[in-house]
Amino acid sequence: MITIDRVSKTKAGTRILYDVSFEARPGRVTGFLGPNGAGKTSTLRILLGLDRPQGGAALVCGRPYRRLTRPLMTVGALLDGSGAHRARTAHAHLRWVAASNGLPDSRVDEVLEIVGLTGDARKRAGHFSLGMSRRLGLATALLGDPEVLVLDEPVNGLDPAGIRWMREFLRASAAEGCTVLLSSHLMGELAETADDIIVIDKGRVVIQGGLADVTGGHRTLEDAFLALTAAKAGGSW
Numbered sequence: 725m726i727t728i729d730r731v732s733k734t735k736a737g738t739r740i741l742y743d744v745s746f747e748a749r750p751g752r753v754t755g756f757l758g759p760n761g762a763g764k765t766s767t768l769r770i771l772l773g774l775d776r777p778q779g780g781a782a783l784v785c786g787r788p789y790r791r792l793t794r795p796l797m798t799v800g801a802l803l804d805g806s807g808a809h810r811a812r813t814a815h816a817h818l819r820w821v822a823a824s825n826g827l828p829d830s831r832v833d834e835v836l837e838i839v840g841l842t843g844d845a846r847k848r849a850g851h852f853s854l855g856m857s858r859r860l861g862l863a864t865a866l867l868g869d870p871e872v873l874v875l876d877e878p879v880n881g882l883d884p885a886g887i888r889w890m891r892e893f894l895r896a897s898a899a900e901g902c903t904v905l906l907s908s909h910l911m912g913e914l915a916e917t918a919d920d921i922i923v924i925d926k927g928r929v930v931i932q933g934g935l936a937d938v939t940g941g942h943r944t945l946e947d948a949f950l951a952l953t954a955a956k957a958g959g960s961w
């Protein structure tokens with residue numbers, strides 16, 4: 725369960741989040757959608773304890789990230805890049821993260837297998853393609869077998885087969901009871917993957933609900949999105 729409760733944030737003297745509130749529930753994929761600069765990454769960074777809000781609370785399983793006793797076993801996060809040092813192999817990176825979180829080495833081979841990187845495990849992260857880096861980032865997020873997944877633009881850099889694989893993986897995770905929250909620019913992709921949608925624009929949630937409710941009387945999620953946000957004015961999307 726993820727709870728974002730009236731989160732506000734000011735950066736460099738400018739308000740970037742205004743009382744943002746929503747929930748992402750277990751067993752569902754929740755899509756977090758918004759134009760460039762809407763506040764998606766800022767919200768996810770607060771949720772993951774990388775930034776502090778000026779007001780409100782962001783909770784994972786009822787607690788702020790910083791108060792989780794074993795964060796990697798509660799929430800797996802995929803933000804920019806893989807998080808691995810360029811000179812480290814995928815296997816060495818994962819072993820290092822596993823060891824520093826008290827997780828067994830055996831889990832490293834399991835997550836490499838899940839994300840399809842077993843054959844590339846001994847390659848250096850610096851030699852990985854963008855898509856391979858996303859897979860390594862996801863493998864790291866999965867090390868603790870967390871019940872919550874938070875992913876910022878997870879299909880960025882993936883080829884069509886990779887996109888389909890990611891979609892199926894996220895749907896299967898939700899089917900097993902995980903809470904999955906992902907941001908994406910790709911409305912078609914979100915419409916295929918998400919059960920619930922939150923649309924944020926200029927730091928404010930403009931609509932949230934089940935995919936069918938948000939799409940409402942519009943033909944597609946993209947039409948609904950364009951009608952709801954400044955992007956319809958040929959803006960920043």
Ligand SMILES: Nc1ncnc2c1ncn2[C@@H]1O[C@H](COP(=O)(O)OP(=O)(O)OP(=O)(O)O)[C@@H](O)[C@H]1O
Pocket residue numbers: 735736740758759760761762763764765766767
């Ligand atoms: N360090 C910072 N200092 C000042 N302003 C910032 C900083 N980081 C982000 N912002 C501003 O906060 C707003 C929200 O940015 P954020 O990155 O959260 O948006 P986003 O929805 O993730 O956008 P994108 O889809 O382009 O990644 C933007 O107006 C951005 O310029």
